[in-house]
Amino acid sequence: MDLRIFCVAFRMLTVTYGEAYKAIRNEKNSQAAVGKRWEGLLNHNIPPDLWRDVAVACFRLATGHDYLPKHLHRIGVFDTPICPLCRQDEMDAEHLEECSALADARESAKDLNQYSRAAMLYWVARGLVAAKLETGVG
Numbered sequence: 001m002d003l004r005i006f007c008v009a010f011r012m013l014t015v016t017y018g019e020a021y022k023a024i025r026n027e028k029n030s031q032a033a034v035g036k037r038w039e040g041l042l043n044h045n046i047p048p049d050l051w052r053d054v055a056v057a058c059f060r061l062a063t064g065h066d067y068l069p070k071h072l073h074r075i076g077v078f079d080t081p082i083c084p085l086c087r088q089d090e091m092d093a094e095h096l097e098e099c100s101a102l103a104d105a106r107e108s109a110k111d112l113n114q115y116s117r118a119a120m121l122y123w124v125a126r127g128l129v130a131a132k133l134e135t136g137v138g
Helices: 002-033 037-042 051-063 069-074 100-108 114-135
Strands: none
Touching: 051 114, 100 114
Protein backbone atom coordinates (compact mmCIF):
# COMPACT_ATOMS: atom_id res chain seq x y z
CA MET A 1 0.00 0.00 0.00
CA ASP A 2 2.81 2.43 0.81
CA LEU A 3 4.36 1.77 -2.60
CA ARG A 4 1.08 2.59 -4.37
CA ILE A 5 0.80 5.89 -2.49
CA PHE A 6 4.39 6.68 -3.38
CA CYS A 7 3.75 5.89 -7.08
CA VAL A 8 0.63 8.07 -7.19
CA ALA A 9 2.45 10.93 -5.44
CA PHE A 10 5.43 10.55 -7.78
CA ARG A 11 3.16 10.60 -10.84
CA MET A 12 1.38 13.74 -9.58
CA LEU A 13 4.71 15.49 -9.06
CA THR A 14 6.02 14.56 -12.52
CA VAL A 15 2.81 15.71 -14.21
CA THR A 16 2.84 18.99 -12.27
CA TYR A 17 6.55 19.50 -12.90
CA GLY A 18 6.09 18.66 -16.60
CA GLU A 19 3.31 21.22 -17.00
CA ALA A 20 5.34 23.88 -15.19
CA TYR A 21 8.38 23.09 -17.35
CA LYS A 22 6.30 23.38 -20.54
CA ALA A 23 4.91 26.74 -19.40
CA ILE A 24 8.41 28.08 -18.66
CA ARG A 25 9.77 26.72 -21.96
CA ASN A 26 6.89 28.24 -23.93
CA GLU A 27 7.43 31.61 -22.26
CA LYS A 28 11.16 31.54 -23.05
CA ASN A 29 10.45 30.57 -26.67
CA SER A 30 7.91 33.38 -26.96
CA GLN A 31 10.41 35.91 -25.65
CA ALA A 32 13.17 34.62 -27.94
CA ALA A 33 10.87 34.77 -30.98
CA VAL A 34 9.89 38.43 -30.67
CA GLY A 35 10.79 40.20 -33.89
CA LYS A 36 12.11 37.06 -35.58
CA ARG A 37 10.81 35.70 -38.91
CA TRP A 38 9.73 32.47 -37.18
CA GLU A 39 7.68 34.25 -34.51
CA GLY A 40 4.49 33.23 -36.32
CA LEU A 41 5.30 29.54 -35.89
CA LEU A 42 4.60 29.71 -32.16
CA ASN A 43 0.93 30.33 -32.89
CA HIS A 44 0.77 28.65 -36.30
CA ASN A 45 -0.72 25.20 -35.95
CA ILE A 46 0.29 23.36 -39.11
CA PRO A 47 -1.38 19.95 -38.81
CA PRO A 48 1.07 17.04 -38.58
CA ASP A 49 -0.89 14.84 -40.99
CA LEU A 50 -0.53 16.94 -44.15
CA TRP A 51 1.01 15.61 -47.33
CA ARG A 52 4.72 16.40 -47.39
CA ASP A 53 4.54 18.92 -50.25
CA VAL A 54 1.72 20.78 -48.48
CA ALA A 55 3.53 20.76 -45.12
CA VAL A 56 6.78 21.99 -46.70
CA ALA A 57 5.03 24.85 -48.48
CA CYS A 58 3.11 25.86 -45.34
CA PHE A 59 6.27 25.80 -43.23
CA ARG A 60 8.18 27.88 -45.78
CA LEU A 61 5.37 30.41 -46.05
CA ALA A 62 4.94 30.61 -42.26
CA THR A 63 8.64 31.26 -41.65
CA GLY A 64 9.20 33.50 -44.66
CA HIS A 65 12.09 31.25 -45.73
CA ASP A 66 10.57 30.44 -49.09
CA TYR A 67 11.66 30.68 -52.72
CA LEU A 68 9.65 33.81 -53.45
CA PRO A 69 11.34 37.02 -54.62
CA LYS A 70 10.93 38.95 -51.36
CA HIS A 71 12.97 36.36 -49.43
CA LEU A 72 15.41 35.80 -52.28
CA HIS A 73 16.00 39.56 -52.45
CA ARG A 74 16.56 39.71 -48.68
CA ILE A 75 19.32 37.07 -48.92
CA GLY A 76 20.91 38.66 -52.00
CA VAL A 77 19.81 36.21 -54.71
CA PHE A 78 17.34 38.51 -56.52
CA ASP A 79 17.87 42.15 -57.41
CA THR A 80 14.33 43.14 -56.45
CA PRO A 81 11.53 41.82 -54.20
CA ILE A 82 8.89 42.83 -56.78
CA CYS A 83 6.75 40.05 -58.21
CA PRO A 84 8.10 39.18 -61.67
CA LEU A 85 4.68 37.85 -62.70
CA CYS A 86 2.53 40.97 -62.21
CA ARG A 87 5.16 43.58 -61.29
CA GLN A 88 2.76 45.12 -58.74
CA ASP A 89 4.02 44.41 -55.21
CA GLU A 90 6.67 42.54 -53.27
CA MET A 91 6.12 38.81 -53.80
CA ASP A 92 5.60 37.08 -50.44
CA ALA A 93 2.98 34.78 -48.93
CA GLU A 94 0.32 37.50 -48.74
CA HIS A 95 0.92 38.54 -52.35
CA LEU A 96 -0.03 35.06 -53.59
CA GLU A 97 -3.65 35.83 -52.71
CA GLU A 98 -3.57 39.09 -54.71
CA CYS A 99 -1.29 38.46 -57.70
CA SER A 100 -3.19 38.84 -60.96
CA ALA A 101 -0.98 36.21 -62.61
CA LEU A 102 -2.24 33.61 -60.13
CA ALA A 103 -5.96 34.23 -60.70
CA ASP A 104 -6.46 30.88 -62.47
CA ALA A 105 -4.63 29.02 -59.70
CA ARG A 106 -6.74 30.74 -57.03
CA GLU A 107 -9.90 29.75 -58.91
CA SER A 108 -8.72 26.13 -59.11
CA ALA A 109 -7.90 26.13 -55.40
CA LYS A 110 -11.13 27.73 -54.18
CA ASP A 111 -12.55 24.46 -52.78
CA LEU A 112 -9.34 23.33 -51.03
CA ASN A 113 -8.67 23.70 -47.31
CA GLN A 114 -6.46 26.62 -46.26
CA TYR A 115 -3.26 24.56 -46.15
CA SER A 116 -3.71 22.87 -49.52
CA ARG A 117 -4.74 26.19 -51.06
CA ALA A 118 -1.67 28.00 -49.74
CA ALA A 119 0.56 25.15 -50.91
CA MET A 120 -0.96 25.07 -54.37
CA LEU A 121 -0.52 28.82 -54.82
CA TYR A 122 3.05 28.61 -53.55
CA TRP A 123 4.10 25.79 -55.88
CA VAL A 124 2.38 27.36 -58.90
CA ALA A 125 3.99 30.75 -58.19
CA ARG A 126 7.38 29.17 -57.65
CA GLY A 127 7.08 27.28 -60.94
CA LEU A 128 6.00 30.37 -62.87
CA VAL A 129 8.84 32.46 -61.43
CA ALA A 130 11.37 29.73 -62.28
CA ALA A 131 10.01 29.40 -65.83
CA LYS A 132 10.17 33.16 -66.32
CA LEU A 133 13.81 33.16 -65.18
CA GLU A 134 14.73 30.24 -67.46
CA THR A 135 13.18 31.76 -70.56
CA GLY A 136 14.25 35.30 -69.74
CA VAL A 137 10.78 36.53 -70.72
CA GLY A 138 9.42 39.44 -68.75
